[in-house]
Amino acid sequence: MHDLAPEELIRRTLAGERVPLARALSWVENEHAHATQLLDACFTRTGRAFRLGITGPPGAGKSTLVTKLAREYRERGLTVAVVAVDPTSPFSGGALLGDRVRMIELSGDDGVFIRSMATRGSMGGLAVHTSQVCDVLDAAGFDRILLETVGVGQSELEVAQTADTTAVVLVPESGDAVQAMKAGLMEIADVFVINKADREGADRAAQAIRSALHLRAMTSDWSIPVHMTIAARAEGVGELVNRFEEHLGWLTETGTLERRRRVRLEQRLEALVRERLWVQFRAQAPAGTWEAALAALADRRESPSALAERLLG
Amino acid sequence: MHDLAPEELIRRTLAGERVPLARALSWVENEHAHATQLLDACFTRTGRAFRLGITGPPGAGKSTLVTKLAREYRERGLTVAVVAVDPTSPFSGGALLGDRVRMIELSGDDGVFIRSMATRGSMGGLAVHTSQVCDVLDAAGFDRILLETVGVGQSELEVAQTADTTAVVLVPESGDAVQAMKAGLMEIADVFVINKADREGADRAAQAIRSALHLRAMTSDWSIPVHMTIAARAEGVGELVNRFEEHLGWLTETGTLERRRRVRLEQRLEALVRERLWVQFRAQAPAGTWEAALAALADRRESPSALAERLLG
Numbered sequence: 001m002h003d004l005a006p007e008e009l010i011r012r013t014l015a016g017e018r019v020p021l022a023r024a025l026s027w028v029e030n031e032h033a034h035a036t037q038l039l040d041a042c043f044t045r046t047g048r049a050f051r052l053g054i055t056g057p058p059g060a061g062k063s064t065l066v067t068k069l070a071r072e073y074r075e076r077g078l079t080v081a082v083v084a085v086d087p088t089s090p091f092s093g094g095a096l097l098g099d100r101v102r103m104i105e106l107s108g109d110d111g112v113f114i115r116s117m118a119t120r121g122s123m124g125g126l127a128v129h130t131s132q133v134c135d136v137l138d139a140a141g142f143d144r145i146l147l148e149t150v151g152v153g154q155s156e157l158e159v160a161q162t163a164d165t166t167a168v169v170l171v172p173e174s175g176d177a178v179q180a181m182k183a184g185l186m187e188i189a190d191v192f193v194i195n196k197a198d199r200e201g202a203d204r205a206a207q208a209i210r211s212a213l214h215l216r217a218m219t220s221d222w223s224i225p226v227h228m229t230i231a232a233r234a235e236g237v238g239e240l241v242n243r244f245e246e247h248l249g250w251l252t253e254t255g256t257l258e259r260r261r262r263v264r265l266e267q268r269l270e271a272l273v274r275e276r277l278w279v280q281f282r283a284q285a286p287a288g289t290w291e292a293a294l295a296a297l298a299d300r301r302e303s304p305s306a307l308a309e310r311l312l313g
Numbered sequence: 314m315h316d317l318a319p320e321e322l323i324r325r326t327l328a329g330e331r332v333p334l335a336r337a338l339s340w341v342e343n344e345h346a347h348a349t350q351l352l353d354a355c356f357t358r359t360g361r362a363f364r365l366g367i368t369g370p371p372g373a374g375k376s377t378l379v380t381k382l383a384r385e386y387r388e389r390g391l392t393v394a395v396v397a398v399d400p401t402s403p404f405s406g407g408a409l410l411g412d413r414v415r416m417i418e419l420s421g422d423d424g425v426f427i428r429s430m431a432t433r434g435s436m437g438g439l440a441v442h443t444s445q446v447c448d449v450l451d452a453a454g455f456d457r458i459l460l461e462t463v464g465v466g467q468s469e470l471e472v473a474q475t476a477d478t479t480a481v482v483l484v485p486e487s488g489d490a491v492q493a494m495k496a497g498l499m500e501i502a503d504v505f506v507i508n509k510a511d512r513e514g515a516d517r518a519a520q521a522i523r524s525a526l527h528l529r530a531m532t533s534d535w536s537i538p539v540h541m542t543i544a545a546r547a548e549g550v551g552e553l554v555n556r557f558e559e560h561l562g563w564l565t566e567t568g569t570l571e572r573r574r575r576v577r578l579e580q581r582l583e584a585l586v587r588e589r590l591w592v593q594f595r596a597q598a599p600a601g602t603w604e605a606a607l608a609a610l611a612d613r614r615e616s617p618s619a620l621a622e623r624l625l626g
């Protein structure tokens with residue numbers, strides 16, 4: 001497809017046409033010259049789709065679970081977009097395989113749209129694009145957006161910045177439950193899922209999580225469920241969707257949804273402004289300023305604080 | 314101690330007096346009005362101390378290990394500062410206990426200085442202060458700075474921003490080895506330590522790490538050792554110190570030390586400048602500008618990108 005004029009791409013994307021939609025998402029990820037115009041047109045039409053974050057350590061079967069969730073939502077008459085954020089670390093495993101799992105099972109159904117995004121290692125960059133990709137999918141008319149990320153390190157940032165409901169998916173073994181509690185995943189989960197629950201230790205893991213949840217100070221009146229699934233057999237998936245929908249209902253009724261979305265939007269705006277301020281600063285500083293500062297640092301002539309004050313003084 | 318004039322505090326801190334040193338560190342953490350003057354004076358005297366990062370999941374016995382490492386270094390005639398970064402999450406466990414372990418065993422020895430820093434939840438703030446605290450301790454004359462952090466989420470940022478050598482400490486059980494490989498800890502470790510190595514699974518865990526290291530593309534000619542310790546019995550600690558000193562020797566001989574320190578200093582300067590740019594922007598914008606932007610966001614009248622461009626246009 002030759003390069004479209006932005007107005008036409010916008011029109012066709014908002015109309016839900018799949019091929020222009022894919023092109024629009026590429027514009028966003030590659031920061032195309034007309035990406036901002038596209039995003040502006042989409043943003044005013046966002047807010048209808050619910051964004052569900054599915055995160056957790058590698059090997060928990062998230063790709064399989066997301067595939068089954070997509071099929072369940074389709075059976076309920078909703079359209080689904082899947083955004084899979086695949087880290088490029090050689091140690092995470094399974095990322096490329098996930099793509100194939102999803103494609104084979106969901107291909108041919110126009111009510112499901114799948115997009116993979118590769119991390120580039122930068123901490124903030126992917127989070128910005130992920131939110132924007134979800135905005136475009138939202139504006140294109142999807143009812144549910146499943147955002148699948150590997151729950152290590154910075155990925156929680158992407159999830160936290162855009163998901164309305166976040167599910168943390170664990171497996172019974174490898175001390176995943178213990179690690180989840182250690183790793184800060186307790187703070188972001190609205191729903192816990194123990195997948196591959198036919199394996200030994202499933203009940204123990206669920207119990208460990210429930211105990212930890214009891215100890216935690218109650219900051220809201222949403223009672224976080226711990227749900228068992230065997231995604232490979234689609235067991236427990238229908239009930240899991242019920243849990244998601246219950247949470248979305250609670251979010252809406254209590255006004256929490258709007259409140260959290262406002263906070264997230266503010267965080268996105270702040271991140272964008274911070275980034276632009278930095279880019280402007282580097283662009284406007286006289287040639288060689290930064291290099292001279294680095295040299296002073298390396299020689300320990302001036303401290304980072306003193307240099308920062310001088311550069312911006 | 315009444316509030317000192319900055320010049321006197323600086324003089325006495327650089328002379329190595331312990332009480333003024335503690336006061337100086339408080340100035341840094343609380344961003345005292347004269348903190349910058351203090352940091353400038355210290356920075357020009359940094360670069361002599363080696364900074365060793367000790368990180369890993371909670372429960373690995375890091376506090377005990379750090380205590381034994383400090384004693385071993387003292388027996389080799391070196392002075393040691395311990396900086397313990399304690400997350401305040403109720404799930405991490407052991408943080409407060411660690412303080413008491415260290416105090417009891419190392420108290421009375423003027424050649425050891427211990428400082429605890431509590432995280433405040435903000436992603437970047439602690440990393441900035443941790444580096445600055447290490448600068449002051451470096452300038453005060455300590456030979457080795459042991460930086461102990463809990464290896465979850467953003468803590469790797471603090472370690473990466475300031476440690477010359479990073480050790481990742483694991484325990485044999487709970488699938489720690491597997492989790493370490495998943496969680497990105499492979500990328501930051503110069504040395505692996507399997508602590509509590511008298512427990513079952515120690516050899517298996519060490520083997521799993523060694524296998525993963527073999528698979529990893531070799532990016533440098535430092536061969537990452539996997540070392541066993543039983544810190545509670547001070548077993549393996551002397552050998553571990555030998556590994557640290559070998560790494561520091563390798564860093565120095567290959568010029569890697571200077572190269573990495575330059576990179577880290579650049580990252581610190583960038584972080585400081587970015588933060589000041591943001592603070593300046595908020596301070597200089599006309600009253601109500603930000604609030605109006607947030608309102609436009611909440612009503613979805615303008616997208617984050619469009620607002621960012623308009624605010625900085």
